[in-house]
Amino acid sequence: MNLEREIAWQARNEPIDIAGREALLIELIAALTRQEPLTGKRYNRTIQDFARRGLPWLSKAQVLTAYEQLCIAGYMTFDPDTRAHLQMKPMRTQSGVSVVTVLTKPYPCPGKCIFCPTDVRMPKSYLHDEPGAQRAERHGFDPYAQTASRLHALEKIGHPTEKIELLILGGTWSSYRRDYQEWFVKRCFDALNGFEAATLPEAQAANAVGIRRNVGLVVETRQDHVDVDELRWFRYLGVTKVQVGIQSLDERVLALNQRGHDVQSTRDAFRLLRLAGFKIHGHWMANLYGATVEGDIADFGRLWSDPAIRPDELKIYPCMLVPNAELYDYWLRGDYVPYTEEEVVEVLAACKAQVPPYVRLNRVVRDIPTTNIVAGNKKANLRQIAQQRLREQGTPCQCIRCREIRRDPVQLDELELRDRVYETDATTEHFLSFETAGDAPTGGRVAGFLRLSLPDPALAHPLPELAGHAMIREVHVYGPALNLGDDSRGEAQHIGLGVKLIERAADIARAAGYSRIAVISAIGTREYYARQGFTLDGLYMARTLL
Ligand code: SF4
Ligand SMILES: [Zn+2]
Structure with missing residues (x-):
């Protein structure tokens, strides 16, 4: 944003003075609240109506602050749903x-x-x-x-x-x-x-x-920078999740693209990260130099068929050709040809259909401004196109993101606790989740989940102080981010799902013979785990399983 635009932006977001305008503002908020969904078009039309009646042209940020001021002054009763409705994003x-x-x-x-x-x-x-x-x-x-x-x-x-x-x-x-x-x-x-x-x-x-x-x-x-010393350093900093560019599991493609590491290096890094409790967020690329549509689809399958890979979250990036990358010269020479849009959609749809239910597929295209892309895919809505393709094929994406419960209120008795178990090269993983009955796309909606790693006791642990510990790598409960004191309306974060998941994990760990359970806690969630009986123990929080 240049300076002028920044100043204009600031002006649009200055809080307005509500004095003398209370009645009109209350009417405006009521009018906006009635519109479901509140699209940009509807918003503008409503603001225009009220501008004719004497209000200034208000940005959404200004409407929100006006709403808060009206609540503070006692003109309206604060309702988190109304605020959510008025929020920009x-x-x-x-x-x-x-x-x-x-x-x-x-x-x-x-x-x-x-x-x-x-x-x-x-x-x-x-x-x-x-x-x-x-x-x-x-x-x-x-x-x-x-x-x-x-x-x-x-x-x-x-x-x-x-x-x-x-x-x-x-x-x-x-x-x-x-x-x-x-x-x-x-x-x-x-x-x-x-x-x-x-x-x-x-x-x-x-x-x-x-x-x-x-x-x-x-x-x-990078995977070749992950070693035991780095694990400890990450924990010292407070890191809880590590993003690693897997890019490909095909040695030939890795070498052609000069990644500078082999597949084993990814396996080794993932084993260390998983045993140390980190959430692993992988990036995988389609359409690298030397890749083919069929090869990419098979390569994506290796993310799940190879027990040593199996990341928790994934971003898929179809390679985008930009002028300031070396690949650009390959393209100029005719050595590299980007996929057509149809080919990209084919790969993405085939990949999404293979994603296991314990994975969150965070994104399928990189947010590069299209002006930078020389050739190949320029569409930003590829995820939606691929999604549509999957629906037509009757194979909806099973990933967590597609099944999150979002803002919907849930009652505990509508949810069932599922335990999906899978193996890695060094752990048995339990993906515990509270879901609605049935399967995607209508059922299987996730209200909360927990990742429990049970390390293979026969293997030496890279962090000896964690030997004999089961590890909670993630606890995530959905629902809008609420500030303390907000009314919860039955959303998942507030019906104790987190505690129930932790207790279930402790039961599983105990039954499997572990004497302690640790959790990779972020700095700001320590207090939460302390309430669940965990105490700070070195770089982790842990509790004894009796
Ligand atoms: S993709 Fe770019 S940032 Fe990542 S390792 Fe390669 S050169 Fe570095
Ligand atoms: Zn998905």
């Missing part, structure tokens, strides 16, 4: 948590991947005009300013910010100097806390009991 917090994305400073990456864009103004792999990248640059890549501005924007449009997942993006996190990493994370925590602590542990301690708690911390790194 209700999807953003439907998983129960608000996400704040921050970018690291421009820095080279040890990787030499031929498809990866290079822009000296950005950390490796990010393009200058991606929306998140522009925001980061505007703030000089300062983590405090980036975090604070996102919090401010979220609060302005009425999103609760008590539970924040921090997503740190940019090249390979592990290749940055550790003093920079520590400074970066501390500054993010400082912004959440609203003051500058002297050290990272001090900032974390404040956040553990703070108003805006960090409930997840995500970094992205």
